[in-house]
Amino acid sequence: MTYKRYRRVLLKLSGEALMGTQQFGIEPSRLEQYALEIKNAVENGIQVAVVIGGGNIFRGVQSDNVGIDRVQGDYMGMLATVINAMAIQSALEQMGVYTRLMSGIKMEQICEPYIRRRAIRHLEKNRVVIFAAGLGSPYFTTDSAASLRAIEIGADVVLKGTRVDGVYSADPEKNPEAVRYENISFEQVYQQGLNVMDMTAFTLCRENNLPIIVFDMNTPGNLLKVLQGEAVGTLITEY
Template identity: 55%
Template sequence: MTDLTTADGTTFNRVMLKISGEALMGDQGFGLHPPTVERIAREVKTVHDMGVEICMVIGGGNIFRGLQGSAQGMERTTADYMGMLATVMNALAMQSALEGLKIHTRVISAITMNEVAEPYIRRRAVRHLEKKRVCIFAAGTGNPYFTTDTAATLRANEMACEAIFKGTKVDGVYDKDPVKHADAKRYETVTFDEVLQKHLGVMDASAIALARDNNLPIIVFSLDEPGGFKGILAGKGTYTRVEG
């Protein structure tokens, strides 16, 4: 298993956690499932308690997905903006759960809405992290045609994160869908170029290219595994590392 410690022997000091909106809906077919939100918040807390500075980006697919709205005849930019607003709702739900665990949290929106979230100002966000506040970046990049995967990679680079942790329903990247294929094989490590060439579906192509060009590793792990996030940062657990 690839060691997840930095060159000086310590674990990562600042990371980006990217999760899908669907991760918040539990066994429901849509929307927010408060016990699931709280469970994920507790996972974040265990890592926060290690002293790791945490950024988060949460998708909005449990509420509205712009691409699907566009496919149903809605104008694409309008649909994408609706999807961005869905991510703000998810960010506020996660903020509430984290603050219920006594973790200071800031929701930072790429679309100005001062009554519910801070506007994105890079230096202010960095200062929040330095003060050990969890920063949840909402509303994507603020632009249509960009996914929350790309937003997570962009913010991770801007915040000088040392890795992106992509929480999924499976414990890494497989050569084919492990749910449908019993003989699917999990990669220990895989390169950015292999992800693009083999269409492995880790993140969209723009996000992968941005991570590759900035040498930002992506750690794919199961968010459904209790203690998995903390375990990987402590050098344990199962995951796939995507790197150059």
């Protein structure tokens, strides 16, 4: 598998990953590890934008189970992503990394509103830009936010950091015979019904010829390895 070195990337992180070994919330050691990974990328000349989910706090799709309207629940989930984004921002700034937090929902006291040109300018100044509150609209996941923001800012690739080391033919946690792919096309993912991102997010990437790399973010050093072209994770491209 051959990766090129990337100039500007969109890193998608799951909120659940921030739980670490906890049942909910943010585990300090995991937060510190993620911040250090991002810092190392910036110090190696990579422009980094980040989208993080909110599943460690609240997921909109769970709202029906507690009697909350889906739209209201989605907005609650967006606010959960702001909390996680603020945590990432704080951890990075404690390490001396310049950041900007931009939100799809206006909350001027803590976030800048999302403005595409401003986001690009921040990246050009080597600031880590963290996109919070998804797209600011219900029924869209943070995967969709990651794909759309990546396209808007001209990212070279979407990096989906997970707890699994790539895309498999089946769930490797349930099927020990599952096969990991090093390279796979968008079409093959469709045909095999593989779960990489939600369909809206995945289609956005395909239609705009934006590669996706799925890799294990929980292994220290993996992010930089991906950025430097090492064969880590699964690369998804048009061909």
